[in-house]
Amino acid sequence: MRKSACIDGRVSGHAETWENTMSISRRHFLRTAAAASGTVLALQRSAHASGSDILKVGLIGCGGRGTGAAANALNADPGVRIVALADAFDDRIQGALKQLKQLQPDRVDVEPSRCYVGFDCYKQLIAGDVDVVLLAAPPHFRALHLAAAIEAGKHVFAEKPVGVDATGVRSVLATCELAKKKNLCVVSGLCWRYDTVIRETIKRIHDGAIGDIMAVQTSRNLGSLWHRPRQPEWTEMEFQMRNWYYFTWLGGDHNVEQQIHGIDKCTWALKDKAPATAWAVSGRQVRVDSKYGNIYDHHAVVYEYDDGSRMYALARQQPNCYNDYSEVLFGTKGRCDLQKGQITGETNWSHGQQAGDLSGYSGKRTSNNGLRPMHQVEQDEMFAAIRAGKCINNGDYMCQSTLIAIMGRTAGYTGQKLTWQQMTESKLDLSPEKYTFDATPPILPGPDGSYPIATPGVTEFV
CATH class of the missing domain: 3.30.360.10 (Dihydrodipicolinate Reductase; domain 2)
Known part of the structure; x- marks a missing residue:
């Protein structure tokens, strides 16, 4: 595991991204994260002009939660079309595609050429003709996928959590500041x-x-x-x-x-x-x-x-x-x-x-007591904002809670008592050296097949 370097494609964040006091200063928290992303791209207009009929949606991460988010997106706006699917594994894509077509076959338009497989699947989907990207791959990849989507001018729904280490969370926070400048929605999967x-x-x-x-x-x-x-x-x-x-x-x-x-x-x-x-x-x-x-x-x-x-x-x-x-x-x-x-x-x-x-x-x-499910509401409000040319950005709280x-x-x-300042300055980066199926993961099993387990009082803070 690496201790400080960001994985390729993530927006670099630094310790000063976070307030160096015991309690967080929201203004400083946001201002310094924005500085980390300020040179990434010049300002762009929103990915979708309000008033258009069709909103093209791509899903990255085709497990149960991703498929559910795509179904909620279809229910949120009659102009939504699911046009692209991406996942590390083709069987996950085919499972999601089957379920979505059973729900609303006329609004799921995913040709085989728009089914992307492998670690780089997100690049291919984001490079395509989509207005909105739903991110539901494993949390480790959230920073990488979010940065690529926002840089490409896409609105984003990002499932929780948005990172597995402080390095990734700092990257996400910086990307969310860029999204504000570009008037792009970043809606969190913290559905409550x-x-x-x-x-x-x-x-x-x-x-x-x-x-x-x-x-x-x-x-x-x-x-x-x-x-x-x-x-x-x-x-x-x-x-x-x-x-x-x-x-x-x-x-x-x-x-x-x-x-x-x-x-x-x-x-x-x-x-x-x-x-x-x-x-x-x-x-x-x-x-x-x-x-x-x-x-x-x-x-x-x-x-x-x-x-x-x-x-x-x-x-x-x-x-x-x-x-x-x-x-x-x-x-x-x-x-x-x-x-x-x-x-x-x-x-x-x-x-x-x-x-x-x-x-x-x-x-x-339940529908019987008139309460629209929270997973549906988050999609309803995101697509309504996109239609209105407005920006919902949940970056602040989704990064802090993560x-x-x-x-x-x-x-x-x-096994240690930690301070908030220690966490905001943490250099831990759990990324592998590269993303291929023949690459070495950050953790390997020993001769008996068991994996190294963190031990309180022995494992060190990074």
């Missing part, structure tokens, strides 16, 4: 920011419904996920790419790839302030087989803020255990179950009670 219930509840929290927030707790304690067995014809790189979720260099570990949702919701409730420090108790107790790569199966992170408040972020993926998926906010005047949209204390409120249309609301979003999640992982891996 587009959820009707969460939006209304957060508004009330910010208006003081529970007073000053003293602590927040987010839990994503769930069971096992998918795994793809190794095939004899696969190289080591292909095995890791096929099982990207289980390798930190590709997915970031599950508290970054999954628990980022809870971290982002709680950070939003805290008015998007960054933590001063973080420490963690994390490890790998159940998911120990080598087929699970090098990630952990549990993380318990304590984030501390300058005002004395704390965020407790729990993430566990172990089968046959008690599960909990929630965010609870504790304030001086009350308590909030954020996932359910319920406030108790001096103010007692539940989403839908006052409006009278969600009696007995339990937190589930780095907060990485901070928790790093605290767990090292």
Whole structure:
């Protein structure tokens, strides 16, 4: 693994991209990131002129989430056409194409010549005739793909998280500043920011419904996920790419790839302030087989803020255990179950009670209670903005929340109490030397087939 150099194609960021204090300065945070991208390209007009009928969309990363995003794009605007697909693997492209054609065959116009396979697939798709690019490849590639799309003048939907190391996040932040100058949308896959219930509840929290927030707790304690067995014809790189979720260099570990949702919701409730420090108790107790790569199966992170408040972020993926998926906010005047949209204390409120249309609301979003799914809303709002010639740019919070999640992982891996300044200046770059299927990945199995695992108290901060 490299410690400082950006991978080819990413926008270079530097330590000074981030505020060198314990709490983040938004103005400085954005200004310095913009400086990193200021010489990349001259200003260009928006990729799509408002008023045109057809919006051509390309998808990079044809797994379940990417296919879902493409389906949401089709539902967002009658003028959307899916015209190109790209993925490292052709079977993923064919699976996505089959599903999308079953949904809306007349609006999926993907010829074989516009199906791009391999590590360079993104270059071919972006060079083609597309207005909007949906990015849903493994998180490691987000910085590389986003930079290429924005430089080419495309609007972008970028799935979460937007990086697996601070080097990648700095690149994404710089690219997002360039997107603002070019009036290009960058919409984040941190979908709870587009959820009707969460939006209304957060508004009330910010208006003081529970007073000053003293602590927040987010839990994503769930069971096992998918795994793809190794095939004899696969190289080591292909095995890791096929099982990207289980390798930190590709997915970031599950508290970054999954628990980022809870971290982002709680950070939003805290008015998007960054933590001063973080420490963690994390490890790998159940998911120990080598087929699970090098990630952990549990993380318990304590984030501390300058005002004395704390965020407790729990993430566990172990089968046959008690599960909990929630965010609870504790304030001086009350308590909030954020996932359910319920406030108790001096103010007692539940989403839908006052409006009278969600009696007995339990937190589930369905068409029956009139709530448009958040994954759909993020696409609705992006395409509406493109039509209006406006720019939605979620770069600030999607980069900050990604780095907060990485901070928790790093605290767990090292066993150290880390500062926000350390994270913003981190030189860690998990990129391989090159991207080919016969190349050497950043991590290799030992003679017994097992991968090196981070060891708290031994693994060093970079």
